[in-house]
Amino acid sequence: MASEWPQVWFTLERAGAGKFRFNIISMASENILARSVTYDSKSAAMAAIDEIQPNADVxxxxSSRSIGYKAPAKKATSKMTARKATSKRSAAKKSSGKKSSPE
Known part of the structure; x- marks a missing residue:
């Protein structure tokens, strides 16, 4: 009797230096059940997933369009805002302090 796979899904992620790997995650507990070795290309990692479970949810x-990943928005700190305001004021002073040359 063949055993069926538990309900799982896969995440494909970068492993640094242009390499890729995937995780097998349980749908029931959302725990990582297994992590793959690293692959040299994204297509090689996807092929390995397809060998494990054809037509798997990945x-x-x-990519930035992933539903599982959202890049955090950068917040401007008060120091950054103050620096920008100061540089704008000093630029305005320089341009208004120019003397016109007599003709």
């Missing part, structure tokens, strides 16, 4: 975390 959440591609390597």
């Amino acid at each position: 959440d591609d975390l390597t």
